[in-house]
Amino acid sequence: MHADIHLALHAGRAAELRREAGEFRLPRTRLRTRVGWTMVEVGLRPARSGPTTTCAQTFRTA
Template sequence: MTAMHPHIHLHLHELRAAELRDRAPRRSATRRPLRTQLGWTLVEVGLRLAAAPPPRTARVA
């Protein structure tokens, strides 16, 4: 059994990745589907809510 040199393995991986990218359908980077925009907006809102400081309670002396 012969071991594959790491550089050859990396090169084969890069070739396969380039082949898959070439076969993938082209999508416009500037225009995203409504579902994607809505999803990222919900993620942003959720992160803002999670990072918000807790509400302050009034102190009565």
């Protein structure tokens, strides 16, 4: 493939990706909500407000 053809194909694809990126907009939400959902997607648990129980308080084996 000639360099000029490769460059033309690349420029066309780059323009298409820029157009698609311009059309895609995330809804405006609060930062805490966005960070929480990002953590869920990654597999982490968001920190909860309020009292928490430890494993020793929840599970008693003896």
